[in-house]
Amino acid sequence: HGGRRRLVSSSEDEPCKKMTVYYHDILYTGNNTANATSAAVTKPAAALSTSHWANGTFFGLLVVFDDLVTEEQALSSEPVARAQGFYFYDKKEEYNAWLAFSLVFNSTAYTGTLNLMGADLMYEKTRDISVVGGTGDFFMSRGIATLSLNAAEGTVYFRLKMDIKLYECYV
Template sequence: MEKTCLVLLLCFILMPITQGVEFGPKAVEKWFKKLPHAKQKVTKFHFYFHDIVSGKNPSAVPIIQSTSPIFFGYVAMIDDPLTVGLEPDSTIVGRAQGIYGGADQNEVALLMTLNFVFTTGKYNGSTLSVLGRNPARHKYREMPIVGGSGIFRLAKGIATAKTSWLNSTGAVVEYNVIVLHYDI
């Protein structure tokens, strides 16, 4: 028991160091003081969003069902894996966590409110926040990146989505993300 507690304590102590950015109110204040001298940096991501709505382990769970053929009023909470490749067993680089809902009475268009939570590499523990309209039947959709945390504090950018496949069990969506953030 003591060994387990020690390992957990070390993980919590070392986590901010391994993520490349410090957390907490004083760390954020220190970060803001450096901001006037910081350079902006562009980072690009490419990954696949696996939205699994049925089966043994769904990653999208309905909160409110809809009888509308275009899903108006439907709301789901998600914790979807983000992977390097199209295949579900591809390497996971993060999670898309948040909520989406049918927000259009004329076409299938979702209001997406979610975070891309990175779980590997130099971005581990950092997030990008998406808030925007996703007209799901359009070939390409753009949604704004409206912020972030960790390495992506004050980030802004665009997430472009393209559905790779869709069936009754869910969808896989290809994302290309370009984000402008500070290199501090």
């Protein structure tokens, strides 16, 4: 590692590193202990959550996760990382979330982590969050991850596509 040099992209159009991965969130529902990879640890703030929608917007619900991350779309495909972190819902009027997590890589391709945080603006088709740091193969990285909903099954499962572009790398 010691010989790596810092590389900063000179343009938005030319990230020093690009990859696409899929994030699979399987929420604990009470009877899926073996499969679940995330669980709510707070309850929604009832009045705020239901003030606009009878079924609630989950305002205040915080979920801790250790989710599978794959290179192919299918949940059953080869994992390349785990996504470890949390998200919470934060809007009265509609579904909207905020999240912070680490992508923990441990594959033949990469070891190390990327650390991300930002607003998951669920009403936007795509939304950008920040890659604020990295370790190991991603030492001192920074960049952007573009998120989009890729699949959902009720409130039990959803899959996000994450297009990751790094603009600061060590190579």
